[in-house]
Structures are given as structure tokens and as C-alpha cells.
Amino acid sequence: MADFPNLSRRGFINRSAAVGGLLVVPGLLSACSKADAGAADGEGALDKLRKQGFVRVAYANEAPYGYMEGEELKGEAPTLHREIFKALGVDELKPTLSEWDGLIPGLQAGKYDVVSAGMAITPERCANALFSEPEFISPTALMVRKGNPEELTDLASAKAAGVTIGVMSGAVEGSYAEGAGIPESKIKTVQKPQDGADAVKGGRIDAFLLTGISLRWLAKTNPETEVTEAFVPELDGKQQFSPGGAVFRQGNEDLRDSFNRELKKIVSDRSRYVGLLQEYGFGATEIPPATLKTADLCKG
Missing domain, CATH: 3.40.190.10 (Periplasmic binding protein-like II)
Structure with missing residues (x-):
């Protein structure tokens, strides 16, 4: 595990737009269309996950956001996402380790269903993937x-x-x-x-x-x-709120929207939010304001 790698999600002053998987690699869009073929047959992404019984999530092994401790996937994002997907009828998270700059390209290629790594919501990233509403802010x-x-x-x-x-x-x-x-x-x-x-x-x-x-x-x-x-x-x-959220493949709006409905229940309940995430250093000050919307963040 890196010394303290959350810095990659907050962003540096002079970072290139390519960091964090912002470049679309040739061939990935066609892979994405194949991965989402079920939606064209009338079966949404959430229906597919419920049928298979698990959701494939990517993490970058970065504490306290998403990391492995022994055989257990821990951190802010997996803890929150596990709670949400259980409420949606999907009981298991199947983790895939990724380098930070491979998270969005891997999502586009259909290697996993969700990025569960506390990724910052930025306009550049929004151009290549779907973000949930903010899960947290970083005061x-x-x-x-x-x-x-x-x-x-x-x-x-x-x-x-x-x-x-x-x-x-x-x-x-x-x-x-x-x-x-x-x-x-x-x-x-x-x-x-x-x-x-x-x-x-x-x-x-x-x-x-x-x-x-x-x-x-x-x-x-x-x-x-x-x-x-x-x-x-x-x-x-x-x-400067520095918000982060879950990331979904473009075309999976149904999955993103269902996730957002359950996420809203948690961030609207202060005691539930803090109870879930205080182990990882998240408290009431990290709860995103109701007025902070991903649509606005994606515009810049």
C-alpha cells in the first residue's frame, strides 16, 4: 500500500488531464458496447447484477478509500458500496485491483462494473464515465x-x-x-x-x-x-469541497440512478453515514451538502 496515496484523487495543481484514466484508449468504446449488450436486449445493468449475485468493483489499494487488509476489501468506498448494493439486491462485491490511471479505461473495457475508489468528480472524468452523486467531501x-x-x-x-x-x-x-x-x-x-x-x-x-x-x-x-x-x-x-463518488460505465444510467437513490438515504442520515465510515476517518464534516450536485461539478 502506498504511503498515503489519496493525493491522486484530490488532484495536483499542474496535473495532466490524462491522469485518472481521462484518455479514451482506442478500442475501449467497442469493448464497452459489448459489455453492455444486455441493455440492448431489454435487460438493464442492475438486472444483470441481481441475476449473477455480485458486482465487480475496482479499487486502487489506497487507504482509507479502498484497500485490501488480508483477504478483506475495506475502506470508505467498498463499505458504502457494499451497503448500497445489498439494498439493491446484490449481496457481494468482487474486487479487482487497478493502478489509479487504469481505473476508468478498465471500466470502459468492461473489466468491472463500478470504480470503488473514492475518485474525485471532475469535468474531464465526467466526459468518459458516469459519476454518482457525491459520496463525501474532503474539507x-x-x-x-x-x-x-x-x-x-x-x-x-x-x-x-x-x-x-x-x-x-x-x-x-x-x-x-x-x-x-x-x-x-x-x-x-x-x-x-x-x-x-x-x-x-x-x-x-x-x-x-x-x-x-x-x-x-x-x-x-x-x-x-x-x-x-x-x-x-x-x-x-x-x-473547495473536493467531492468524490462512485464511477459507472457510460450507458449504465439505470445502475447509476438506482445507486444514487440508495446513496441519498445514507447521506441524508447523519448517524448512519458516520456509523458506517468513521472507522476510516469520515465524519459529519465529510457529508456532502444536499445542494452539491454531480451535474454541476461535471460542468466545472
């Missing part, structure tokens, strides 16, 4: 030394206190810090999440800026630190 937080000696709560408090903030090299949090008015001299870059935790513990930075999901997971193995309450940063006056 930002700060990792600080135990006791939070600077009493930091968000980027505004960090700016007021004049502290030094650590961010991942090339990741979006650097732009959040700059947008909040923190001087460049007070922003330090690190290469890996653990580097950020080590810098906090060693006093080289006062706080490490990353998603609350990521930092809570990281704090499990760094007990000398603590994580602030998550907050939604703004960039150019726009809130």
Missing part, C-alpha cells in the same frame, strides 16, 4: 502538535498567528494557503504526508495542511500530533 484541516499550542482553527487563524504551514509539493493546499494570504516565506513544502507529520513533531513547521480525512488517518500512527476540526477553504471566493 481541509491542520495537523498540529499535541495540545495545539498556537490554538489554530483554520487558515485565517494561521495567518493571524504568523505560523509556518507545511503543504504537499505540487498539491492544491499550497494554493489554499496562498489564497488565504499566508506569505510565501511561511509556506514550506514536503514530499510525503509522513514528512509533514515529522516536520510538525520536530517543530520545523507549526501546522501541516491537508484534507481532514487524510490527516485523521495519518494521526493514528503519529500520536504526538492532533488534528483540528475540518473546514472548507475558499479559493477566489469559491468553496
Whole structure:
């Protein structure tokens, strides 16, 4: 398992549009049409899954979103998807491991039915696949030394206190810090999440800026630190929710829509959502707002 690979789904400032399976590989569309032949015969994708008794899901072995622990598929997406598909009459998830940039091409080729990896919803990805409504948002937080000696709560408090903030090299949090008015001299870059935790513990930075999901997971193995309450940063006056969802093959709108109906029941029930996903660092702050819609996110 990668050190902390959720960064691939959040996106980096200068990433190519090809990352995350955004290029359509020649031949994949014809494979997709064969995989969906049942729909042309009057049998929808969900009907096929109910008949076979399982759904093929792809994961990228990235904690806490979707990963194998021993023989068990765990994480936010598989846990949520297992609950939803059981409600839809499909009792089993059959996992397939994929490299991150092969997830959407593999879906197009019919290797699996759903991407169960907490993938970020972006306009480029929407052009090549169907996304569910958001399963979660990724509000930002700060990792600080135990006791939070600077009493930091968000980027505004960090700016007021004049502290030094650590961010991942090339990741979006650097732009959040700059947008909040923190001087460049007070922003330090690190290469890996653990580097950020080590810098906090060693006093080289006062706080490490990353998603609350990521930092809570990281704090499990760094007990000398603590994580602030998550907050939604703004960039150019726009809130940065960083939502993720399940991904379906184009043409499987019936399956996507059925999934969305069950998903809505869960995200509308705070205690149920948190009960399912708190093991993986997801809490009430990760529940997507009802006004946040995939159709709007796909437009950019």
C-alpha cells in the first residue's frame, strides 16, 4: 500500500488531464458496447447484477478509500458500496485491483462494473464515465502538535498567528494557503504526508495542511500530533469541497440512478453515514451538502 496515496484523487495543481484514466484508449468504446449488450436486449445493468449475485468493483489499494487488509476489501468506498448494493439486491462485491490511471479505461473495457475508489468528480472524468452523486467531501484541516499550542482553527487563524504551514509539493493546499494570504516565506513544502507529520513533531513547521480525512488517518500512527476540526477553504471566493463518488460505465444510467437513490438515504442520515465510515476517518464534516450536485461539478 502506498504511503498515503489519496493525493491522486484530490488532484495536483499542474496535473495532466490524462491522469485518472481521462484518455479514451482506442478500442475501449467497442469493448464497452459489448459489455453492455444486455441493455440492448431489454435487460438493464442492475438486472444483470441481481441475476449473477455480485458486482465487480475496482479499487486502487489506497487507504482509507479502498484497500485490501488480508483477504478483506475495506475502506470508505467498498463499505458504502457494499451497503448500497445489498439494498439493491446484490449481496457481494468482487474486487479487482487497478493502478489509479487504469481505473476508468478498465471500466470502459468492461473489466468491472463500478470504480470503488473514492475518485474525485471532475469535468474531464465526467466526459468518459458516469459519476454518482457525491459520496463525501474532503474539507481541509491542520495537523498540529499535541495540545495545539498556537490554538489554530483554520487558515485565517494561521495567518493571524504568523505560523509556518507545511503543504504537499505540487498539491492544491499550497494554493489554499496562498489564497488565504499566508506569505510565501511561511509556506514550506514536503514530499510525503509522513514528512509533514515529522516536520510538525520536530517543530520545523507549526501546522501541516491537508484534507481532514487524510490527516485523521495519518494521526493514528503519529500520536504526538492532533488534528483540528475540518473546514472548507475558499479559493477566489469559491468553496473547495473536493467531492468524490462512485464511477459507472457510460450507458449504465439505470445502475447509476438506482445507486444514487440508495446513496441519498445514507447521506441524508447523519448517524448512519458516520456509523458506517468513521472507522476510516469520515465524519459529519465529510457529508456532502444536499445542494452539491454531480451535474454541476461535471460542468466545472
